[in-house]
């Protein structure tokens with residue numbers, strides 16, 4: 001199985017679809033958001049630094065993020081495909097990911113872009129706030145995260161386009177339909 005990068009705005013379903021893909025293809029799963037929340041929960045130094053950025057809806061600095069990613073990637077079972085969820089979020093991170101994988105004789109594989117309208121995203125995130133109580137799921141921080149997404153992350157879609165691995169899936173109101181399309185896409189590309 002190739003590596004997969006799942007890409008999209010906050011609330012676009014990266015975590016949800018990653019879980020389904022991981023189950024179906026028995027892949028490794030690296031969610032940088034989950035890694036950071038774990039560090040915060042454990043009260044580590046990294047967690048303390050990360051919390052300051054996450055609570056403001058800002059990105060953790062690239063250097064720090066790239067080091068964390070390489071460390072977590074190397075803990076994955078060798079030879080097993082990995083789904084990268086929430087990474088890369090900047091061009092610098094994308095370049096670093098490509099380099100890190102090449103150094104290990106690996107490739108990026110497939111980029112899956114989830115496109116969802118902003119009204120649906122906001123509704124989902126506010127609902128998630130009620131269920132999961134994530135500190136950064138409040139209206140003010142969500143708006144900041146959208147802004148950061150548009151500014152720093154969205155331009156990356158073009159970067160993946162140039163790499164020839166961008167595959168876009170647009171929300172049409174049904175999770176099942178989205179999932180069928182994503183699975184069909186992955187199977188065609190593997």
Ligand code: AMP
Nearest residue numbers: 032033053054058059060065086087089
């Ligand atoms: P997520 O769970 O993917 O929505 O991530 C939650 C928060 O963690 C983001 O709003 C960022 O503050 C931080 N974060 C997660 N992944 C990254 C990344 N690749 N680069 C920088 N910050 C990140």
